Amino acid sequence: MAESIYSKGTKVWLEDKEHGWIRGQVVSCSSSSLEDGLLDLVFVDERGKELTMSATLKEIARNAARNPKKHLPQLSNDDIYDNVDDLIKLPHLNEPSILHVIRNRYESHKELYTYSGIVLVAINPFTDVPIYGQEVIQTYAQTAEKKRNELDLSPHLFTIAEEAYTAMQRDLKDQTIIVSGESGAGKTESAKYIMRYMASMKTNVSDVIHEEAGSSGTSVEYQVLATNPILEAFGNAKTSRNDNSSRFGKYIQILFDSDYTIVGARIRTYLLERSRISFQQRSERNYHIFYQLCQGVATLSESERARFGLDGLRTDLTDGNSFRYLATSASSFRIDNVDDAANFTATRQALSVVGIDSEKQYSIFRLLAAILHLGNIDIQHRRDVKDAIIDSKTDSALAKAMDLLGINAEQFARATTKKVIDARGEKYESARTVDQAVGVRDGVAKFIYNSIFDWLVRRINESLGESRGTGITSEEGSSEGEHRPETKFIAVLDIYGFEHFQTNSFEQFCINYANEKLQQQFVSHVFKLEQAEYAQEAIDWTTIDFSDNQPCIDLIEGKLGILALLDEESRLATGTDDSFIDKLNSQLKSPSSHHKAIFKDHLHGNEAFTIAHYAGDVSYNVEGFLEKNRGTVPDEHRDLLMGSTNEFLREVVEVGFNVGIDNHANSHPHTSKGANAKPDGMLSPRLGGTAHSNEPGKAVSGRKPTQCSVFKSSLLTLTEALQQTSVHYIRCIKPNETKTPWAFDGSLVAAQLRACGVLETIRITSEGYPTRWTYGDFAERFVDIRYSFLRLKNRHRRRPVLLLFPHPHLLQISSHHGT
Numbered sequence: 001m002a003e004s005i006y007s008k009g010t011k012v013w014l015e016d017k018e019h020g021w022i023r024g025q026v027v028s029c030s031s032s033s034l035e036d037g038l039l040d041l042v043f044v045d046e047r048g049k050e051l052t053m054s055a056t057l058k059e060i061a062r063n064a065a066r067n068p069k070k071h072l073p074q075l076s077n078d079d080i081y082d083n084v085d086d087l088i089k090l091p092h093l094n095e096p097s098i099l100h101v102i103r104n105r106y107e108s109h110k111e112l113y114t115y116s117g118i119v120l121v122a123i124n125p126f127t128d129v130p131i132y133g134q135e136v137i138q139t140y141a142q143t144a145e146k147k148r149n150e151l152d153l154s155p156h157l158f159t160i161a162e163e164a165y166t167a168m169q170r171d172l173k174d175q176t177i178i179v180s181g182e183s184g185a186g187k188t189e190s191a192k193y194i195m196r197y198m199a200s201m202k203t204n205v206s207d208v209i210h211e212e213a214g215s216s217g218t219s220v221e222y223q224v225l226a227t228n229p230i231l232e233a234f235g236n237a238k239t240s241r242n243d244n245s246s247r248f249g250k251y252i253q254i255l256f257d258s259d260y261t262i263v264g265a266r267i268r269t270y271l272l273e274r275s276r277i278s279f280q281q282r283s284e285r286n287y288h289i290f291y292q293l294c295q296g297v298a299t300l301s302e303s304e305r306a307r308f309g310l311d312g313l314r315t316d317l318t319d320g321n322s323f324r325y326l327a328t329s330a331s332s333f334r335i336d337n338v339d340d341a342a343n344f345t346a347t348r349q350a351l352s353v354v355g356i357d358s359e360k361q362y363s364i365f366r367l368l369a370a371i372l373h374l375g376n377i378d379i380q381h382r383r384d385v386k387d388a389i390i391d392s393k394t395d396s397a398l399a400k401a402m403d404l405l406g407i408n409a410e411q412f413a414r415a416t417t418k419k420v421i422d423a424r425g426e427k428y429e430s431a432r433t434v435d436q437a438v439g440v441r442d443g444v445a446k447f448i449y450n451s452i453f454d455w456l457v458r459r460i461n462e463s464l465g466e467s468r469g470t471g472i473t474s475e476e477g478s479s480e481g482e483h484r485p486e487t488k489f490i491a492v493l494d495i496y497g498f499e500h501f502q503t504n505s506f507e508q509f510c511i512n513y514a515n516e517k518l519q520q521q522f523v524s525h526v527f528k529l530e531q532a533e534y535a536q537e538a539i540d541w542t543t544i545d546f547s548d549n550q551p552c553i554d555l556i557e558g559k560l561g562i563l564a565l566l567d568e569e570s571r572l573a574t575g576t577d578d579s580f581i582d583k584l585n586s587q588l589k590s591p592s593s594h595h596k597a598i599f600k601d602h603l604h605g606n607e608a609f610t611i612a613h614y615a616g617d618v619s620y621n622v623e624g625f626l627e628k629n630r631g632t633v634p635d636e637h638r639d640l641l642m643g644s645t646n647e648f649l650r651e652v653v654e655v656g657f658n659v660g661i662d663n664h665a666n667s668h669p670h671t672s673k674g675a676n677a678k679p680d681g682m683l684s685p686r687l688g689g690t691a692h693s694n695e696p697g698k699a700v701s702g703r704k705p706t707q708c709s710v711f712k713s714s715l716l717t718l719t720e721a722l723q724q725t726s727v728h729y730i731r732c733i734k735p736n737e738t739k740t741p742w743a744f745d746g747s748l749v750a751a752q753l754r755a756c757g758v759l760e761t762i763r764i765t766s767e768g769y770p771t772r773w774t775y776g777d778f779a780e781r782f783v784d785i786r787y788s789f790l791r792l793k794n795r796h797r798r799r800p801v802l803l804l805f806p807h808p809h810l811l812q813i814s815s816h817h818g819t
């Protein structure tokens with residue numbers, strides 16, 4: 001009966017342009033209209049503004065008003081629910097009610113965290129909040145074995161960390177905490193707090209939490225925490241959205257022995273943003289390490305600077321800085337409250353903590369300096385001729401870069417300006433244009449940087465995994481046959497959330513693909529849990545339908561999907577971005593294509609394609625797709641790099657060339673105990689029909705793994721790994737665009753809740769039993785059972801209520817079942 005939903009006094013949410021939603025109530029509900037069954041509903045919002053709508057009972061059941069043609073207002077909860085710590089406790093679970101609780105807790109109670117069933121929603125405070133200290137850690141650490149709803153503690157990251165730790169011991173199962181959210185939402189900070197919690201909950205070392213980078217400590221905990229400043233220095237940069245934005249995804253496994261004490265860590269990384277090396281948007285920066293290096297050596301003597309490969313140049317971060325790769329960000333050389341020189345010291349100390357000694361550090365910094373010099377190589381063209389030239393006799397940047405890299409300058413200049421074409425066994429040279437040569441030069445710089453990053457991850461893994469007897473064997477299989485202690489791990493996945501910008505490129509495409517995969521896993525996990533709960537409570541239920549994003553995943557990774565077409569085009573010498581989009585359109589938009597609903601027409605010409613993602617439509621501009629996907633260097637440069645006299649460079653690029661080529665099985669997280677497991681944690685694609693070679697850099701017969709094939713394979717590995725662990729979810733939310741402490745923009749937050757699946761979870765829950773109370777709650781709230789039934793019937797006539805008992809014994813009140 002419609003009157004039971006809307007009757008005089010019913011509290012509702014009314015849409016409001018300024019606030020998104022505003023509370024109101026029904027002031028009149030009458031059937032005065034001549035039309036049979038038509039109700040006139042009058043609502044008044046908190047400011048006294050009146051709204052009249054009319055609808056039939058059937059329309060009310062569909063939540064559609066006839067006049068004006070709109071959705072009817074959604075029901076609001078009583079004030080007593082304004083500060084609930086778990087959204088699932090809300091009698092009316094809808095978007096405005098959820099937003100209201102999260103906003104109220106954040107703005108009025110300074111509570112950052114709210115549960116939404118199995119998910120912890122975390123709102124970034126954009127200011128320091130004293131809730132992560134050692135005392136707080138100890139408080140949460142003493143809650144083992146207690147269920148959330150038995151605790152008198154606010155929701156917290158530490159509850160999730162403690163639940164993971166307890167579940168690992170109880171179920172003898174690996175755990176993963178997935179931290180997601182958009183850039184600047186607080187993923188990395190949350191991941192760090194979780195790692196610190198793990199590192200200090202079992203120790204009484206109260207200063208662990210304060211000292212990570214730069215600590216002189218040598219305990220495993222210190223070493224695990226020291227990975228943070230290293231990864232941040234080499235993998236984070238200032239962007240327009242976040243001064244310390246991670247430009248890669250990471251999966252950090254904290255390894256425990258049979259006493260559940262930390263014995264090491266293991267890191268996997270995903271898709272470092274390479275394009276940043278040679279170009280940054282205005283107000284953004286290159287990777288922090290370059291500024292740390294420049295500032296770190298700025299005060300040194302010339303001879304000392306020579307050890308870093310930066311003698312004879314202005315390195316201070318002013319407009320006069322000598323490096324082109326840093327110059328595009330000249331307006332944002334410095335970040336407020338960040339001391340690059342001090343951070344350089346911290347990075348060096350952290351490198352030492354994970355076992356990378358000073359000599360190796362100099363080797364790394366000299367390669368970084370070489371990258372900066374590479375960017376300064378002058379590539380010109382002769383008058384009236386387009387062909388690129390580099391003056392190898394006079395170009396001092398070339399000389400400096402090649403000296404550091406141990407490569408012959410003339411050969412490098414020639415390989416960069418001329419391309420060797422192999423025509424039916426005969427080789428001849430053809431000139432590159434200036435743009436092409438610049439692209440090759442920058443490509444080499446990006447490749448070396450990415451290789452340094454991969455090498456670092458490998459070294460950290462060797463230092464924190466293999467050497468500690470965690471059961472991870474080395475590449476050489478040194479521990480084969482030895483008995484290693486069993487280990488379990490708690491992993492933190494800190495991965496970029498769904499991205500939708502004005503212009504979206506290859507990076508956004510990969511990121512959103514990853515989010516589709518994770519979303520699919522998340523929704524099916526929530527769905528499974530929901531069904532399991534009903535089964536446990538012995539409820540008579542019919543299967544709930546949930547929206548599946550498999551068609552979108554098929555479009556991307558299917559046999560003739562976007563990734564396959566991109567790879568095909570990337571491998572053709574004649575392939576261009578234009579030919580790629582032509583191929584997409586002809587394959588995916590044909591009348592017979594079953595992808596038509598997901599691969600949509602793009603309104604603005606032929607330079608972009610649009611995908612209907614679960615979180616909304618995104619258009620991807622194809623410019624640069626092929627170059628980014630190829631992601632490697634021409635054969636001639638590969639030979640020069642591998643033939644370098646710089647032994648360390650050879651070691652580093654060998655890692656780079658072999659990413660994606662190593663046997664897929666070797667990189668599987670659960671093969672960590674296998675004889676062939678590699679210590680680097682590199683993620684590798686399964687390349688059909690490819691073969692290994694003993695020659696570094698030429699490991700695959702004619703096929704270099706592309707960036708997207710490496711990424712696809714790494715996602716496959718990741719999702720397989722997630723399936724074998726128990727998963728916990730933290731969704732980080734950015735409450736405003738201006739990074740203002742405690743400011744809450746409702747529509748911005750709602751969009752993120754939608755994109756990270758919180759609203760979808762709630763929809764699934766609402767399809768079943770959206771309201772659930774424990775027996776205790778029930779008794780407390782409705783002492784007079786008869787009275788309570790009447791109230792429940794009125795309040796939830798169409799909303800089934802699930803009452804949870806300590807034991808599977810059910811009292812079920814449901815309109816479906818007419819109880």
Ligand SMILES: Nc1ncnc2c1ncn2[C@@H]1O[C@H](COP(=O)(O)OP(=O)(O)OP(=O)(O)O)[C@@H](O)[C@H]1O
Pocket residue numbers: 124125126127128129181182183184185186187188189190242243244245246247496732
């Ligand atoms: N719990 C917190 N307490 C105080 N400040 C925080 C907290 N979480 C995040 N911040 C602030 O927000 C900034 C951005 O957070 P963070 O770098 O973790 O975002 P992110 O989601 O990892 O972004 P990206 O995807 O760009 O790496 C931090 O530098 C910090 O200033």
